[in-house]
Amino acid sequence: MERSQRRTFWPFLTPALIVFVLFFLAPIVFSIWLSLQRWDGVSDAEPRGLSNYANLLDDPLFLTSMKNTGLILTVGGALIFVISFGVTVLLREMTDRKIVRYVLFFPVLVNPLIFGVMTGLLFRPTGIVNTLLSNAGVDDPPKWLAEQNLMTMIIAVTVWAGTGYYTTILMSGVEQIPQTYYEAAELDGASAWGRFRHVTLPLSWDVVSVCALLWTISTVKVFELVLVFGGSTGGAPPNTTYTTALYVYESAFSARTSRDFGVSSAAALISLVLIATLAVLLRRMMRRDSIQLS
Template structure:
C-alpha cells in the first residue's frame, strides 16, 4: 500500500525570519527614495549639467549658452593661470599629504603611551574647528611683512638677528600655505589614526618590546599594517579636501584684492576667477571646464590611491 507523506512544515523561526526579511524589503524603497532623489537632484544632475556647459560659451543670466566644442579645454590648458593652479594643487595634494601624514603618525606614536594623550589630541584637533577664512586671517598676521610693524614670524627672525622675509610674496605663498595646511590638518588625521591605533591589542606591542624591537620596527611591523585600511580612507579624504583648497590661499595670497596673483592660484581660485569674471564678464563655460578637470583629477587620484593601498585585511 502506498503511503502518503505530508511535507514537513518549516520551523517557526524560519517563518518569522522570512517575514521579517520581506518587511525589510518593502520598507527599503520608502526610506531610500528620499535620499536617492536628493542625491540625484543635488549631485548627479548638477554634475551632468557642468559637463554639458563646459562645452559652451555662457556668460550667465541673460545670456544663452552657445556650443563651442572643446575651446574651453584647449584655452584652459594653454593658460598660464591654469598651469600655476594645477601645479600648486598637486603640491598641496602630495607634499602637503606627505607632511601631514608623517606628522600625524609621529604624534600618534608619541601620544599612544603618553599620559594625558587625549587632552593633547583635543588641543591638536582645535585648528580644524576654526573656519578657514579666520585661520587665514590669523596666519596673515603671523606672516605679515611690514618694516616697523612685523608679524610674529618676522619679529622672531629679527630678534634672532636675521632679515625679515616676505613670506606672503607670490613666489613664497605656496610653501607657506603648504606648511599651514600641514599644521592645521594634522590634528584631524591624528584623531583618525589614534582611533585606529586604539584598536590594536596592547599585547602585540608588549611582545615586540620584550623581543627588543625598536620604535621604528614596532611602527613598521605592527602599527602600519594594523591601521592600513584606515590610512587608505584618510588618504582619500585628504586628496578630496586638498583639491578643493580655496579660502586659505585666497586670504593669505590676496588680502584686499580681487584675487591672488596667478603664481599662487589653485584650481578652486581658477574656477572662482572664471565664474565671477576678472574683467567683469563671467565665463561659466570655462569655469565648468575647470570643474570637470577637478572631477577627473580627483577620480584618477582616488582610484590610483585605492589600488596602491589595496591589501588583504588583517584580522586581530
C-alpha cells in the first residue's frame, strides 16, 4: 500500500507544482531580478544593484504610501473588528439573523470601483449628502472630498465595505459556541461585556486570528478605491492618498511620470516582505492553546 502511494505521489503532485512554479514562484524570482534593474519596458534593462531600494527609502511619496497603508491596516482594522464583533453579538440574539447577514454581506459582492463612484456622487459639494444638510439648515456643509479629508473617507468606505465579510466569518465561529456557556455565565452574574470577554472572545479566538491575518494581507491590495475615490478631485489621486499598491501601479504604468519597472518591483517586494513579516508576527502573538468545546 505504501509503495503504491509513493508511485502515485508525483503524478498527482506534478500538475499543481507546475502551476505553482509558473504562476507564483517564477514571477517572484523575476520580480527580484527586475528590482535590481532599471527598465522602462521597451529599452534594454540597465543593472542598478540595490539603488532602487535605497531610492525608495528616500522617496517621500513611497513613505507616504507606506504610512497610508499602515493607517488602513491599524485604524481601519480596529474599526472593522469592533463593529463586526458588536454586530455579531447583536445577531446572535436575533431570530431572523440570516436576512440581516445577507444584507451585511452584500457590499462584499460589489466592486470597490462602484463604491468609489457612488461615494463621490453622494459626497460631492452638490451631492445628496450636502443637499440634505443644506435643507436641514447647515449653512456650510463639510467639504467631504477635500484633499485633507480623502484618507478619512477612504478608510470609512473600506470599513463599510469590509464589515459584512468579517462579520460573516466571526458569526460562523460564534455560532459554534454552545448556548449553555452563556446561560452559565448569566447565572454567575456576568454582564453582556463579561459574557463577551470570558465566553465569546476566548472561544472564537482562532477565528479572530484568521480574520486578523486576512485583513493584514488584504490591506496591501487596497488600490481601486483609492484610484477612483482619490481621482475624484480632478484627475490623478493626490499624493496624500497613495497606498503601496497604487505606488507600484503608478511607478510601472503611469503616463504622467517616467515608467520604471525596477522601482515598481522593488516597492512591491518591500511591501511583500513587510506584510509577510507582520503576518508571521501577528500569527505568533495571537497563538493560544486551543479550547475544546463540549
